Amino acid sequence: xxxxxxxxxxxxxxxxxxxxxxxxxxxxxxxxxxxxxxxxxxxxxxxxxxxxxxxxxxxxxxxxxxxxxxxxxxxxxxxxxxxxxxxxxxxxxxxxxxxxxxxxxxxxxxxxxxxxxxxxxxxxxxxxxxxxxxxxxxxxxxxxxxxxxxxxxxxxxxxxxxxxxxxxxx
Amino acid sequence: xxxxxxxxxxxxxxxxxxxxxxxxxxxxxxxxxxxxxxxxxxxxxxxxxxxxxxxxxxxxxxxxxxxxxxxxxxxxxxxxxxxxxxxxxxxxxxxxxxxxxxxxxxxxxxxxxxxxxxxxxxxxxxxxxxxxxxxxxxxxxxxxxxxxxxxxxxxxxxxxxxxxxxxxxxxxxxxxxxxxxxxxxxxxxxxxxxxxxxxxxxxxxxxxxxxx
Numbered sequence: 574x575x576x577x578x579x580x581x582x583x584x585x586x587x588x589x590x591x592x593x594x595x596x597x598x599x600x601x602x603x604x605x606x607x608x609x610x611x612x613x614x615x616x617x618x619x620x621x622x623x624x625x626x627x628x629x630x631x632x633x634x635x636x637x638x639x640x641x642x643x644x645x646x647x648x649x650x651x652x653x654x655x656x657x658x659x660x661x662x663x664x665x666x667x668x669x670x671x672x673x674x675x676x677x678x679x680x681x682x683x684x685x686x687x688x689x690x691x692x693x694x695x696x697x698x699x700x701x702x703x704x705x706x707x708x709x710x711x712x713x714x715x716x717x718x719x720x721x722x723x724x725x726x727x728x729x730x731x732x733x734x735x736x737x738x739x740x741x742x743x
Numbered sequence: 744x745x746x747x748x749x750x751x752x753x754x755x756x757x758x759x760x761x762x763x764x765x766x767x768x769x770x771x772x773x774x775x776x777x778x779x780x781x782x783x784x785x786x787x788x789x790x791x792x793x794x795x796x797x798x799x800x801x802x803x804x805x806x807x808x809x810x811x812x813x814x815x816x817x818x819x820x821x822x823x824x825x826x827x828x829x830x831x832x833x834x835x836x837x838x839x840x841x842x843x844x845x846x847x848x849x850x851x852x853x854x855x856x857x858x859x860x861x862x863x864x865x866x867x868x869x870x871x872x873x874x875x876x877x878x879x880x881x882x883x884x885x886x887x888x889x890x891x892x893x894x895x896x897x898x899x900x901x902x903x904x905x906x907x908x909x910x911x912x913x914x915x916x917x918x919x920x921x922x923x924x925x926x927x928x929x930x931x932x933x934x935x936x937x938x939x940x941x942x943x944x945x946x947x948x949x950x951x952x953x954x955x
Binding site for chain 1: 754757758759761762763766790791793794795797798801802805806807808863
């Protein structure tokens with residue numbers, strides 16, 4: 574896995590640094606310009622012009638670094654959504670393989686997401702006994718003896734995914 | 744069956760866009776509505792706004808995605824289509840600027856450039872204790888509560904150029920306040936229409952749907 578949170582912080586820091594660099598550059602260039610107007614080109618003005626130039630180069634480098642960081646964040650996000658999309662496909666394929674009805678698939682998915690029987694019943698506006706019965710059929714079809722075993726069937730797939738990693742092409 | 748993947752939030756504006764946006768917004772509000780005169784704070788806030796503008800435009804040349812100037816939907820046909828959509832209360836998803844929003848950004852940037860440059864002409868010295876400042880700004884610092892005399896002062900000591908600069912500065916600043924109000928109204932309208940809180944995309948890294 575890559576580290577988007579670290580990159581996000583990095584991007585914010587770069588933005589703040591760039592803002593300060595640009596403010597400094599604007600002041601400096603203004604100073605060089607007014608010095609040039611009053612004094613002309615002397616060692617002092619030349620040196621200040623060099624500092625201003627260095628500031629501008631620094632701004633360019635920071636901005637390019639910012640661009641790289643944002644692109645890295647985007648790639649990590651895309652890999653992540655690809656991974657979760659792939660996992661969703663795995664889930665759907667399994668549900669279809671077990672021959673779950675749409676209602677059973679719904680209940681099974683809510684169970685995977687960690688919802689209690691009572692919560693699923695409320696979400697589906699169904700009786701708890703109905704949900705329990707559907708869940709029993711889901712377990713029977715999948716061959717799982719319990720809620721924990723049912724979830725464990727998918728943990729295996731997730732671990733496969735993590736080993737493959739988002740960078741290895743999935 | 745519900746979507747297996749949580750409906751993810753949309754990507755918001757990048758940190759640099761957000762920082763420069765709010766710097767400029769705050770500068771327009773404070774300098775345009777609260778600090779009307781040429782105080783030192785006004786001059787500093789002006790410099791901050793100018794550098795935010797420069798940084799944003801520079802970033803527009805480098806940035807990936809919707810922050811890039813080249814990505815702004817500025818074709819007049821798109822602006823007209825957008826206007827028709829608004830009248831018909833239709834909404835099209837766009838990842839970055841909306842066509843009218845892009846024109847608003849261009850208008851605000853242009854007026855901000857005029858305001859900043861005329862501001863520099865009027866008072867470029869951020870350190871007024873320095874010995875390089877102009878006699879005219881001296882006068883202003885002592886009499887900045889006296890709005891009525893300003894035009895005469897400018898005429899006497901700054902010349903006609905300064906007077907033109909001051910008129911331009913004030914006109915552009917007023918224009919900025921009007922555009923800012925229009926911009927806020929436009930964002931409110933689009934958010935209402937789309938069910939996406941667009942302002943959140945300018946505050947946080949991503950914008951979530953507020954309703955389906």
